[in-house]
Each structure stands twice: as C-alpha cells, then as structure tokens.
Amino acid sequence: xxxxxxxxxxxxxxxxxxxxxxxxxxxxxxxxxxxxxxxxxxxxxxxxxxxxxxxxxxxxxxxxxxxxxxxxxxxxxxxxxxxxxxxxxxxxxxxxxxxxxxxxxxxxxxxxxxxxxxxxxxxxxxxxxxxxxxxxxxxxxxxxxxxxxxxxxxxxxxxxxxxxxxxxxxxxxxxxxxxxxxxxxxxxxxxxxxxxxxxxxxxxxxxxxxxxxxxxxxxxxxxxxxxxxx
Numbered sequence: 001x002x003x004x005x006x007x008x009x010x011x012x013x014x015x016x017x018x019x020x021x022x023x024x025x026x027x028x029x030x031x032x033x034x035x036x037x038x039x040x041x042x043x044x045x046x047x048x049x050x051x052x053x054x055x056x057x058x059x060x061x062x063x064x065x066x067x068x069x070x071x072x073x074x075x076x077x078x079x080x081x082x083x084x085x086x087x088x089x090x091x092x093x094x095x096x097x098x099x100x101x102x103x104x105x106x107x108x109x110x111x112x113x114x115x116x117x118x119x120x121x122x123x124x125x126x127x128x129x130x131x132x133x134x135x136x137x138x139x140x141x142x143x144x145x146x147x148x149x150x151x152x153x154x155x156x157x158x159x160x161x162x163x164x165x166x167x168x169x170x171x172x173x174x175x176x177x178x179x180x181x182x183x184x185x186x187x188x189x190x191x192x193x194x195x196x197x198x199x200x201x202x203x204x205x206x207x208x209x210x211x212x213x214x215x216x217x218x219x220x221x222x223x224x225x226x227x228x229x230x
Contacts, residue, residue, distance in 0.1 A: 002068075004039035009068040010055040011037075013189075013196040026050060056195050067192065073182055076171045077193055082226070084164045086150075088157040089143035091124050093131060097140035105142040108156050118145035120211045143211075165207050167226040168194060175214075175223040183212070186225045194229065202228040 011017045019033045026033075026047055035041035043051070052059050061067060088108065092100040102119060109117035124139030131137040143160075146152075152159045168190050175182050187210070194201065203209045213224045 002039055002066075003042065003063055004037045006062055006065070006067040007033075007051070008037045009192075010051075010057065010062075010196055013193045014055060015197060025054060056198065073173045073175070073177075074170055074186060074189060075173065076169075077190070078169055079166060079229070080169050080226070081164060081166050084162060086146040086152075086159050086161050087120075087143040088146065088155055088159055089141055090157065091139065091141040093124065093127055093137050093139045095136050095138075097124070097138050098142075101140045101142035105144045108144050111156065112144075112150065114144070114147075114150075118147070118213075119143065120145065120208075120213045122208065122211045143208075162207050165202075166229055168199060168229050169224050169226045172223045172225065174221055176221060183223070183225070186223075187227070190225065190227050194227070200230040202230050 011019070011022055019030045019037075023030045023033045026043075028047070032041065036043055048059060048062065052062055055062070057067070088105075090101055090104045090108070092104070094100050098121060102121060105119055106117060109119075119142055121140060121142040124141045127137060127139045146159065170186050170190055172182050172186050175186075191201075193199070201209065207228055208226075210225070210227045212226070215222055215224075
C-alpha cells in the first residue's frame with residue numbers, strides 16, 4: 001500500500017488529470033503533488049479530505065488500501081457507443097465454462113456458414129455455492145453476433161436484440177497470460193474510472209450490462225472489456 005501510488009492512480013483515472021491541474025484544484029504547487037506521489041511528503045488532513053471529495057473515495061481507501069490496479073497490459077480506457085445488434089447466445093455451467101460456451105457458439109457459426117464469427121461473452125453469476133466450492137464450476141455465456149443479411153429462420157437459438165448503447169471499455173493485451181488476474185482487474189479498473197468520474201453503470205435487464213470481446217491484432221491476442229453506462 002502506498003498513498004503516493006493511490007494518488008497517482010486516481011489522478012490518471014480522472015481523465016488523465018495532470019499534476020498541474022491537481023495542484024490548481026488544491027492551491028498547491030506541482031512540485032508538492034509530485035512529492036506526494038513519490039511518498040516524499042504527506043498532505044495535511046484538509047487536503048486529504050479535499051482529495052477524497054475530488055476522487056469520490058473514502059479516506060480509508062486513499063490512505064490504507066491498494067487502489068493501484070493498473071498494469072502494462074491495460075490500455076485505451078474509452079467511452080464507446082456500440083451500435084444495435086442481434087445475437088444468439090449459449091450459457092454453460094461447468095469447470096471450464098468459457099471454453100465450452102465459446103466452442104458451442106463457434107459450432108453454431110459453422111452451421112450457419114459464418115466464416116469469421118463475431119463472438120462476445122460474459123460471466124454468468126447464477127451458480128450455487130455447492131457448484132462453485134465443491135465441484136469447482138462456474139458460469140459463462142457466449143453469443144454469436146448476427147451480421148446484417150443473416151436470416152433468423154432455422155437458427156439454433158432464439159434471436160435477441162440490443163439497441164445502441166454506450167459503454168466504457170478497456171483493452172487488455174495478451175489477457176490469457178494471467179486470465180484470473182488481468183480480466184477481473186480490468187473490470188475493477190473500469191469501475192474505479194467510473195467512480196472517479198461520476199459515471200453510472202446501467203443494469204436494467206434489457207441490455208448486456210457487460211461483455212468481453214477477444215481478437216488477434218498483429219498476431220497478439222487482445223480482449224476488450226465493456227461495462228454499460230447511463
């Protein structure tokens with residue numbers, strides 16, 4: 001835990017606020033902010049409380065917790081409008097649900113004749129404690145996005161529709177080098193960004209409130225993680 005690292009993390013989450021901009025908010029010099037971030041000095045209580053208000057965090061979080069979730073694997077936090085789309089989905093509860101669900105959806109794509117399928121996925125939380133703790137099972141949903149022109153007749157699952165929706169998103173490079181760390185932390189980084197910048201999540205049951213999209217870029221695997229916002 002480091003107050004300086006927490007301050008640096010929160011400043012970057014605040015739309016990449018500069019040290020100069022933070023210094024102006026607190027009526028201190030840029031050099032003072034730099035010393036705080038290097039843990040070479042410590043602000044007085046009044047400034048700490050101002051920081052908590054500015055970054056929408058508690059004093060305990062700012063001083064005692066490790067808020068620094070950034071990693072070289074993460075890049076390009078952005079707000080993105082995802083256009084309306086149709087999809088068919090499949091959910092699995094198993095020891096390897098992501099692989100099972102995605103493979104199933106890929107077989108659907110082959111049946112339909114889609115050579116380059118667009119597949120997205122999300123965690124499925126409706127898993128009992130016994131399934132999770134005793135049988136080591138988890139849930140995952142995968143969806144095949146249907147491009148324009150694909151008929152809905154004879155498809156292997158019910159077609160669902162989603163209207164145009166705004167999301168906050170982040171990109172992970174090589175997510176499967178440490179998937180149980182990088183992917184959950186990506187959601188935490190997005191939630192921290194939302195909290196710091198006053199963005200509200202959207203969880204109304206009519207849209208995908210979050211999802212993941214895998215793809216290759218220049219021979220390197222990438223994943224975009226999305227959370228719906230108001």
